[in-house]
Amino acid sequence: MRSIQPIIMLATAFALLILQHEARAQLIPGGIGYAHPAGGKAGTKIEVKLGGQDWTPDTEFFVGDKRVKLELLTPPGPVLMHEPPYWFDIKSFASDPALPREISARFTLPEGMPAGPIHWRVANANGAGNGGIFMVGNTLEILEDESLRTPQQLPAFPVTVSGRLKRIEEVDRYQFKAKKSELITCDLFARRLGSDFNGVIEVYDQNKRKVAELFDTEGTDPTLTFAVQKDNTYTVSIRDVDYRGFRSFTYRLVVDSGPRILTTIPAAGKRGQKQTIEFIGIGVATGKAKIESIKKEVAFPADEKMASFAYKLETPFGNGQSYSFPLSNFDEKVTGTEFITAPGAVTGRLTEDKKSDTYSFKGKKGELWTISCDAIKIGSNLDINLSVLGPDGKELASKDDSSPSMDPELPITLPADGDYKIIVRDLSGKTKTPASVYRLVVDKTKVNFKLRTLPAASVPIGGTLALAIAITREAGFKEPVTLTFANLPEGVSVPANLIILPTVASLSVTLTCTKDAPASAVLAKITGTAKVADQTITNTVLVPLKGYLAARNPDSNLTEEILVATTIKPPFKVKPVVADGGIRVHRGATYLPEIIIERNEGFKGEITLDMAGTQSRHRQGIRGPVLVVGPEVKKLSYPVFLPEWLETARTSRIALVAIAQIPDPKGKIRYVQAAMDGQVTMSIEGAMLKLLHPPEELVLQSGASFEITLKLARSNKLKEPVNLELLVPEEIKGLVTFNPMVWPINSDTLKIKVATKPEAKLEGLWLLTARVTTQFEKHPVVSETGIEVEFLPAKENPSSANPALKK
DSSP states (O other), X not given: OOOSSOOOOOXXXXXXXXXXXXXXXXXXXXXXXXXXXXXXXXXXXXXXXXXXXXXXXXXXXXXXXXXXXEEEOSOOOOOOOOOSOOOOGGGGGSOOOOOOEEEEEEEEOOTTOOSEEEEEEEXXXXXXXXXXXXXXXXXXXXXXXXTOSSOEEOOSSSEEEEEEOOSTTOOEEEEEEOSSSEEEEXXXXXXXXXXXXXXXXXXXXXXOOEEEEEEOOSSSOOEEEEEEOTTOEEEEEEEETTOOOOTTXXXXXXXXXXXXXXEXXXXXXXXXXXXXXXXXXXSTTTSSSSEEEEEEEEEOOOOTTOSEXXXXXXXXXXXXXXXXXXXXXXXXXXXXXXXXXXXXXXXXXXXXXXXXXXXXXXXOTTOEEEEEEESGGGTOSOOEEEEEEOTTXXXXXXXSOBTTBSSOEEEEEOOSSEEEEEEEEEOSOOOOOTTOEEEEEEEEOOSEEEEEOXXXXXXXXXXXXXXXXXXXXXXXXXXXXXXXXXXXXXXXXXXXXXXXXXXXXXXXXXXXXXXXXXXXXXXXXXXEEXXXXXXXXXXXXXXXOSXXXXXXXXXXXXXXXXXXXXXXXXXXXXXXXXXXXXXXXXXXXXXXXXXXXXXXXXXXXXXXXXXOSOOSSOOTTOBOOXXXXXXXXXXXXXXXXXXXXXXXXXXXEEOEEEEEEEXXXXXXXXXXXXXXXXXXXXXXXXXXXXXEXXXXXXXXXXXXXXXXXXXXXXXXXXXXXXXXXXXXXXXGBTTEEOOOEEOOTTOSEEEEEEEEOOOGGGOEEXXXXXXXXXXXTTEEEEEEEEEEEEEEOTTSOHHHHOGGGGO
16 A cells, blocks of 8 residues: 555665675765755756765765766865754654765766766765765756745746755745736656755745645645736745755755646557547646646657657646656557457546456467556546456455555466456545546566665775676566676676576675776676577666665666775774763763774874764764864764753764775775764763843834843853854844944953844844853853844834834
8 A cells, every 4th residue: 555655675685685785885875865956957067066964075076967068167165054944752763864975076967868867976995885866857957045034936847946945944936927827837846857846835825825835745746736816926935745855855846827737547558559538637627726638649750779758748728747648569549348359458547436457358378467556556536456357256366555656566376268347446545536547568478587775886906796696587487597797897706607697586696896996987887698598688787876765666776787996904993882872961061972993903094073964863062173183083072062052852863984095006095984882871960151132122114223131140150251243044144233342251241242234135124133241161152042033124113013123
């Protein structure tokens, strides 16, 4: 059955092999990467920020599509922290998205490249890791302006906006004025890009009345179509269903006008044939915001190399986005065909009154058939269950999901001659619409095999790695399969005569790396060849890439290339003196846990300590610096800053990573890293320094000076001077000014004077931050308080808006 958050999995045994591989791997580049902007138009060059976890300065990037050029413009930057606001209470116990590093890069996309995803991957001297997805588009592209405080204006349609939900509680808003009364469709790409959030699309008119909304509760990304009226202004808002946000939460919002095709009957086209197609969609017949249908004749291409065909439906109400037809060699039948001439395909539709369909086909004893039914893959809301009944009326087999797909595929061997029945049912429990269609395919099972393995392999220099190649046999395939590896890294080899015997489900292949091999990485291919009678069958091993989180079509994540890297084992270990201890520390201050450095004999180099990409629990601003450790240091204190807002009802933690420059056997300097063994755990108690701003309403003209009242409480442990500064949002720096000062001794209340400039950019509500800083044991102690100020145009009288200012 379909789950709320579908987890796309391989077979259980294969999943265990993945876990075993990752358990013994060192700190490889991890997590799902992201790009911002997350896509671009074919025929252009797009400068982006690529982000990912545990990247080193020598990290290499790989793109499988040879048409695409990826240039790196900068090395990875610092570890990037979550920005406020933060979660508290129960949500603070959940782990954050991984802390990334980012690089500047440039994609060059060739002219005429079809729309769709490009997968990029990364590797370094620590191993081959994951990458991300960059989406190719074919419409006008614009980038979200993150500095705007008002809705961003959209130009003419179609248009694609690349944005991101950078902070918790962020809501991005886009606005347009309707040039005519028509339908508008907003298609949000988020999970399809690897962004781990469930999107919400909400639409408001100029009267702030909600026109339409759609929540992605199934992890498939929302697509919303709504009607607009000429000359009215509409605002489209984008957010996460739970108001989460982080810089990796990138998205692409495609906005287009015209009718929207939901599905078709039949749901596929036969190559080289003209056929009458019923297009089912919103506004396809009348242009109104309702599901309706229209019939058109479509000529499908005969090219056997084409798996799909993009068709643009032309209507008097606009054309909308292209619809992609799967192509087949079957006679594509429609509902009403109760008998299927197998092999064949039929498109059916379930309704509130018709909960199931029954079809029959003739078969002979011993025949091998594969019965499949596409629903989710073609955009339907059905969750199909298939049952097959034998000539005696008894159920032979049934199937719901076929992992990793959410649609069923049922191979079956017929036990006798006769008529067989196929029953198609829906298990979703959802209300049926005219678009609740499915495509049932009955096909002879071909003698064949499929091969799968991991997307990445990390082979230690001078060592070995066991790589499992899993096989799925179809239609009674029982032949041995010979494996061939191509384009392995320098120094890496596999045994000769690699054969998967008919009696096993997988083969463990040992990759061996010589002691003098360089640390390097390449995209390699593995093929399997078998002989069946006089026929030779050759299939490439496919690997499932991480990044595509939507449940629409898991097959889009498969690729033919495995990323293989040779790695350097870290000659050091790092661990805290008090492992997971929960030492009591003051919030708003710096904690100095002791860290032990263990070097292998012969290694005398510097080690750099930094925050790890993977952290447990919500960070709430806990941070540590980049700290270089000298060659002779065996123990040190690592400063961890604990913001004053940390909760005392839970422990807080930080994980570290150690990095060192080490030459590979060819003498090339590489960056080797290892995760700290354990983490620093802290129990939080009260602050030593607290700055407060008594409640007061501040509304004034831009250009006017004003006073802020501040109060300070400090522990007797603090003996150093307390410095006061005013932090101003980046957008209005220079327009609001205050000279930093030392807080007067023996004073707990202070009024400070702030100056402003009379500029329109200052108008509106702004949050200023007063910050005091001192030191305890030579490390910072900090407290902050926010001050909301509303600036009016210089001509407006603030006393009328705020009577308190009359004083």
